[in-house]
Amino acid sequence: MxxxxxxxxxxxxxxxxxxxxxxxxxxxxxxxxxxxxxxxxxxxxxxxxxxxxxxxxxxxxxxxxxxxxxxxxxxxxxxxxxxxxxxxxxxxxxxxxxxxxxxxxxxxxxxxxxxxxxxxxxxxxxxxxxxxxxxxxxxxxxxxxxxVDYSMMLSAPKLKVIHLTTHVGLKKAIESITPERTYTVIKLAHETLQAAGYRRARIGVCGINPHAGENGLFGEGEEEKQLIPGIKKAQLEGIDVTGPLPADTLFFRAARGDFDIVVACYHDQGHAPVKVLGLEEGVNITVGLKGxxxxxxxxxxxxxxxxxxxxxxxxxxxxxxxxxxxxxxxxxxxx
Structure with missing residues (x-):
């Protein structure tokens, strides 16, 4: 049918x-x-x-x-x-x-x-x-x-991206990222790809700051406080997730095939690469809706x-x- x-x-x-x-x-x-x-x-x-x-x-x-x-x-x-x-x-x-x-x-x-x-x-x-x-x-x-727990996922021929935050200003977006939100979105990505037939979805998480903070050189420790605890929790459940990684190289690696989906921290970080790679064939998917x-x-x-x-x-x-x-x-x- x-x-x-x-x-x-x-x-x-x-x-x-x-x-x-x-x-x-x-x-x-x-x-x-x-x-x-x-x-x-x-x-x-x-x-x-x-x-x-x-x-x-x-x-x-x-x-x-x-x-x-x-x-x-x-x-x-x-x-x-x-x-x-x-x-x-x-x-x-x-x-x-x-x-x-x-x-x-x-x-x-x-x-x-x-x-x-x-x-x-x-x-x-x-x-x-x-x-x-x-x-x-x-x-x-x-x-x-x-x-309550939902996310925006973008899909282009060579890249899938799911977002921690979307339609808010950059300052508020960064403030909104928590370990709990990071874990939730990673799990949504994992479950969505599993339902679509992926046996083991490979997930990469972008850093918030340039070079993913580079061990405190950039930012104020946002990766360590807001991302890493959620990533570790997902890893303990057996989810194949890596990060935080520098966004510029992560998107290149994902388009090359190293990862099945990228977790982006804010709207433009995730949208820009997808639209460069496939605006005419890009699809926006709402993930996690009840029912x-x-x-x-x-x-x-x-x-x-x-x-x-x-x-x-x-x-x-x-x-x-x-x-x-x-x-x-x-x-x-x-x-």
Whole structure:
């Protein structure tokens, strides 16, 4: 059986509708998944006209009505947006709608009506202007699922990265790193890769400071106080984890194949290498959500500068859909 993947439209003023339509116009993706879009049908229709793809929208009110046939896009139409919503502009309505698409997807996942969630990008400014003050998708999903211990994982063709901290300033990020958080994220990485079929995941942990502190030469002993106790605890449980290591050489070694995943200490430390190595095929995965809910996403933003121009690249969305298929347990068959 192919898993049912709920695709949320994200910010409908961005490239989300376009990359969704282009992805679902790829016949081979239907060999892996049964997709259903959660969003606004009229924005999907505008994207079909923009891309000149031979697709039709099939509005449904519940997942059991979907037919999952190539050429017809099954869509739960929440009908939240005006017909004249322009592409490429900040819209509080689109920001609020992006949140409500996610909320609906989580409800469906909790009821096991969909097997995984795949998200198109949202715009944080629009989200906030729409009344939802979250840093991003990951934090929304964590709150909607009552999850405390979670992390953002990025996957590119040659590199996987999981984060100790993400959407906070650098000073706060460093202050937020504790031995307990270090241990928790290492364990999440280990369990996630085990579930994906790795017999013994090799994990490397980045240092906080340049050269991982170089025995106290840089920083104020953050590695010794905040990272090493968590690493040692994981090692005592038999987890194959090494570190802290200098970030510059660790990412090189991981891309070479020495490690299966890297634990990054803060947002840019982990994001920059992944995007250099595979922006078009990068996937963002939320790890540790309660109920075993799987969420994958494109690893790029709403790209307002190119929205509505039919030049957006759908490869990251296709990679995210494939990753969702790989990770999702099939829980229900609608055939």
């Amino acid at each position: 192919k898993p049912v993947i709920g695709i949320t439209m994200g910010d409908a003023a961005g490239i989300g509708p376009e990359i969704i339509v282009k992805s679902l116009a790829t016949a081979s993706i239907y060999e892996r998944i049964r997709p259903i879009v959660i969003g606004d049908a009229k924005q999907l229709q505008k994207a079909i006209e923009l891309t000149q793809t031979k697709m039709t929208i099939k509005p449904v009110t519940q997942v059991s009505e979907a037919e999952f046939q190539f050429g017809n896009i099954d869509s739960i139409d929440l009908d939240l947006l005006p017909v004249n919503l322009p592409f490429g502009e900040i819209s509080p309505q689109a920001g609020a709608a992006a949140f409500l698409y996610i909320k609906k997807a989580v409800e469906l996942a909790k009821k096991r009506e969909i097997d995984a969630i795949c998200t198109a990008p949202l715009n944080k400014e629009a989200l906030h202007k729409g009344g939802y003050l979250y840093p991003g998708h990951t934090e929304i999903l964590a709150e909607l699922t009552d999850t 075993g809910i799987i969420r994958t996403s494109v690893d790029h933003g709403t790209a307002f500068d190119i929205a509505g121009k039919n030049i957006a690249d759908e490869r990251s969305m296709l990679a995210a859909l494939t990753a969702a298929a790989d990770l999702a347990p099939v829980t229900r068959n609608y055939d």
